[in-house]
Amino acid sequence: MPPSRRLRERIRGGIAALAIATTTVTTATASGPHIASINMCTDQLLMILADPDQILGLSPYARDKARSWMAADAARFPLLSGEAEDVLELKPDLVVAGRYTKRATRELLKRQGLKVVEFDAVRSIDETKQQIRRMGETVGHPDRAAVQIARIDAAVARARAAVARKPLRVLSVSRRGWVSGGDTLTSSLLATIGVTNAAGDVHLKPSGGFASLETIVAARPDFIIVSEGDDFAEDQGRAFLLHPALRDLYPPDRRIVLPERLTVCGGPMLANALDRLVTEFERVSP
Numbered sequence: 001m002p003p004s005r006r007l008r009e010r011i012r013g014g015i016a017a018l019a020i021a022t023t024t025v026t027t028a029t030a031s032g033p034h035i036a037s038i039n040m041c042t043d044q045l046l047m048i049l050a051d052p053d054q055i056l057g058l059s060p061y062a063r064d065k066a067r068s069w070m071a072a073d074a075a076r077f078p079l080l081s082g083e084a085e086d087v088l089e090l091k092p093d094l095v096v097a098g099r100y101t102k103r104a105t106r107e108l109l110k111r112q113g114l115k116v117v118e119f120d121a122v123r124s125i126d127e128t129k130q131q132i133r134r135m136g137e138t139v140g141h142p143d144r145a146a147v148q149i150a151r152i153d154a155a156v157a158r159a160r161a162a163v164a165r166k167p168l169r170v171l172s173v174s175r176r177g178w179v180s181g182g183d184t185l186t187s188s189l190l191a192t193i194g195v196t197n198a199a200g201d202v203h204l205k206p207s208g209g210f211a212s213l214e215t216i217v218a219a220r221p222d223f224i225i226v227s228e229g230d231d232f233a234e235d236q237g238r239a240f241l242l243h244p245a246l247r248d249l250y251p252p253d254r255r256i257v258l259p260e261r262l263t264v265c266g267g268p269m270l271a272n273a274l275d276r277l278v279t280e281f282e283r284v285s286p
Contacts, residue, residue, distance in 0.1 A: 032140030033093035037062075038082055038105065041265035042096040042119055044070045045132065048148065048268050050139040052076065056090045069261045069269040084108040096138065122266030124188040125152065131266055148268040155274035159193040162278040166285060170256060171198040171221040177240050179216070181208035186225070186263050189273060217245055223284060224250045229257040256280040 032054050037043045040061040047055065047070050060082045061067065062074035080086050084105045087095060094115040097106055101118075109116050117138055122128045129149045136145025170190065172180040179199050180186040183206035187197045198221040202211050216224075226241055229252065240246075257280060262273035 035094055035096055035139065036080060036087050036090050036092040037096045038080060038087065039098035039101045040068055041098055043074065044068065044265055044267050045135040046096060047073050049136050049141050049144045054139060056092050067261050067264050088112055123183055123185055125192050125270060128266030128270055132268065151268060151271040155271035156192055159274045159278050163194050163281060169196040169198050169221050170223045170225055171219055172225040173216060173241065174227060175238055175240065177210050177212065177216065179204055179208050179211045181206045183207055185266055213243055213245055217249060223254050223256050225256045225258050227258060227260040229255065253284050256284065
């Protein structure tokens with residue numbers, strides 16, 4: 001074969017290889033819409049269900065270790081200010097937000113022609129599974145959503161089996177005496193696995209409310225649920241939980257520790273929350 005012909009063949013081969021490589025890269029990076037999140041709960045759903053290259057940015061609280069279950073994973077992605085300006089600069093295909101994310105920001109993004117998909121705050125396991133399914137469809141990966149829903153269902157089954165051996169009555173108490181009511185995600189977790197929430201005896205609003213120390217003591221739950229298990233009070237809000245009256249009635253072996261980051265949002269982390277409850281019940285139960 002003459003040198004010029006061999007050269008032409010090599011060039012054609014190189015072009016063909018480049019075309020194949022370009023097609024492969026395009027397929028890999030075009031796995032779904034490019035998305036920005038401006039809410040901590042949508043941050044977490046997005047990180048679990050979307051491909052990394054679909055995520056353009058996350059909310060300012062995505063790396064909050066106390067409240068975000070995926071704080072460590074969020075370090076891989078840019079943090080947004082939560083305002084409309086930096087989202088507009090990214091030119092995402094769509095924006096995911098909470099229904100209660102700053103309304104002015106959401107409306108400005110819509111007026112600028114961006115598609116904003118809004119997610120409600122969830123109050124039950126069923127609502128959580130609906131949101132997981134919806135986010136899976138939004139990012140183009142419904143199969144991943146199905147896997148995460150199955151994880152939650154399996155965790156529910158494990159928890160039910162674990163607590164069926166002994167009826168339990170608990171009360172979830174947070175800083176300054178905030179008690180989770182019956183219409184909350186924590187209450188849904190308890191009810192689903194067969195644990196009674198003593199909040200009904202405290203007579204608060206469905207969403208919960210602040211209860212006095214005397215009211216909490218009078219409710220006499222078997223255990224209280226707290227978000228932290230240490231005995232350090234960094235401020236007055238935390239000091240409430242370490243008051244001698246509560247500390248004497250509910251020492252460490254009568255406190256169920258369920259970190260806030262497992263229940264502040266509805267998502268796949270509920271499977272971890274349920275497994276944590278089982279571990280804690282086994283720790284404190286004789």
